[in-house]
Amino acid sequence: MVSFNHMVKSIAYDLDLIFHALSNSTRRAILRDISRCEKTIKEIAKPYKMSLAAVSKHLKMLGSAHLIKRRKEGSFHIIKLNAKGFKSAEQWLSYYQKFWDRRLDALERLLEEGEE
Amino acid sequence: MVSFNHMVKSIAYDLDLIFHALSNSTRRAILRDISRCEKTIKEIAKPYKMSLAAVSKHLKMLGSAHLIKRRKEGSFHIIKLNAKGFKSAEQWLSYYQKFWDRRLDALERLLEEGEE
DNA sequence: TAAAGTGTCAACCACTTGGTTAAATGTTGG
DNA sequence: CCAACATTTAACCAAGTGGTTGACACTTTA
Numbered sequence: 001m002v003s004f005n006h007m008v009k010s011i012a013y014d015l016d017l018i019f020h021a022l023s024n025s026t027r028r029a030i031l032r033d034i035s036r037c038e039k040t041i042k043e044i045a046k047p048y049k050m051s052l053a054a055v056s057k058h059l060k061m062l063g064s065a066h067l068i069k070r071r072k073e074g075s076f077h078i079i080k081l082n083a084k085g086f087k088s089a090e091q092w093l094s095y096y097q098k099f100w101d102r103r104l105d106a107l108e109r110l111l112e113e114g115e116e
Numbered sequence: 117m118v119s120f121n122h123m124v125k126s127i128a129y130d131l132d133l134i135f136h137a138l139s140n141s142t143r144r145a146i147l148r149d150i151s152r153c154e155k156t157i158k159e160i161a162k163p164y165k166m167s168l169a170a171v172s173k174h175l176k177m178l179g180s181a182h183l184i185k186r187r188k189e190g191s192f193h194i195i196k197l198n199a200k201g202f203k204s205a206e207q208w209l210s211y212y213q214k215f216w217d218r219r220l221d222a223l224e225r226l227l228e229e230g231e232e
Numbered sequence: 233t234a235a236a237g238t239g240t241c242a243a244c245c246a247c248t249t250g251g252t253t254a255a256a257t258g259t260t261g262g
Numbered sequence: 263c264c265a266a267c268a269t270t271t272a273a274c275c276a277a278g279t280g281g282t283t284g285a286c287a288c289t290t291t292a
Contacts, residue, residue, distance in 0.1 A: 016139055023135035024250080028208070035215060041269060054251055056270060061249095075259040075268050083216040090209050092144070093202065099151060100199040140280080157239060170281055172240060191238050191289040 014065070015092055018085045021065035026050075027058050031067060031081065038080035130181070131208055134201045137181035142166075143174050147183060147197065154196035 021027055030044055045055040059079060062068045067085035070077050137143055146160055161171040175195060178184045183201035186193050 015144065016141055019135045019139035020249095022208075023132055023139055025132055026250090028131065031212070035212065042267095050250085051252065052269070053253080053271085057250075060270090072259095077269065081212065081215055086209065086212045086216075090213065092138075093206050093209065096147070096151065096197065096202045097206065099197055100202075136279095142280090158237090166280085167282065168239070169241085169283080173280075176240090193239065 015088060017061075017065040018067065018089050021061045021067055021085070022089065024058070027062055030055075030058060030062065034068065034079055035081055038078050040076045040078055044079060131204060133177075133181040134183065134205050137177045137183055137201070138205065140174070143178055146171075146174060146178065150184070150195055151197055154194055156192045156194055160195060 026048065029047075033039070033044065033047070041052065041056060041059065044059070045052050048055060059068065059070075062085075063070060065085045066082050066088070068079050069082040070079050072078070142164065145163075149155070149160065149163070157168065157172060157175065160175070161168050164171060175184065175186075178201075179186060181201045182198050182204070184195050185198040186195050188194070
């Protein structure tokens with residue numbers, strides 16, 4: 001069965017955690033936000049009315065889903081995207097594209113050519 | 117900002133519902149199962165130890181996320197995949213591919229050529 | 233029409249979520 | 263060392279989840 005698998009060095013990170021993390025609009029907004037530029041927790045929290053503790057919990061969930069990475073610089077935690085979770089989600093979803101998107105055939109041919 | 121948007125006649129079906137629906141492994145397994153062949157509720161429920169009512173609730177969630185369609189034939193409800201939910205999820209995720217998958221550039225050029 | 237079959241709905245339960253506030257844990261600067 | 267800053271943890275709460283069972287509704291068949 002041809003699929004997008006070859007795009008993904010696939011370790012199946014827990015899809016329950018990943019999709020659950022993505023199911024909340026605050027968490028999706030945070031991801032969109034840090035996609036432009038990595039940020040500290042406080043910077044991430046600024047647009048939201050909720051407490052810093054609440055944002056901290058959201059980030060914990062995003063972290064355990066491998067959707068973000070964090071590193072410490074002094075007393076700051078700096079957050080950026082982590083490809084792993086996104087790739088797992090993308091890989092799972094990609095299976096279904098073939099059921100309706102005929103153009104995918106062309107994509108797959110291109111990718112296979114690129115690898116051979 | 118270039119993206120996969122042109123692959124998706126985009127009505128933004130509720131991403132909270134979609135990703136929440138996808139966050140449960142029983143529901144993901146059901147989707148995988150019906151991707152091969154449309155099925156009745158009872159057929160869908162057969163592999164699981166849970167009650168028919170529980171499966172019925174899972175299908176309700178999948179339905180409200182536009183991940184499945186149902187039609188009635190006599191006393192049977194027949195379930196099959198619905199592209200809408202998958203496309204919304206795919207569209208949302210596609211935004212993030214550009215942050216790590218360099219090959220996407222080639223894909224996008226191909227698709228744009230295909231449309232012009 | 234009655235019985236059997238397909239599926240949903242309502243009420244319930246243990247558990248989780250998404251938020252709160254308050255206290256605790258680094259870390260930096262004076 | 264002490265105070266201020268950055269962030270997490272703990273305890274709590276209302277609402278939602280994922281499952282159960284039992285009653286209900288619709289359709290087919292005998």
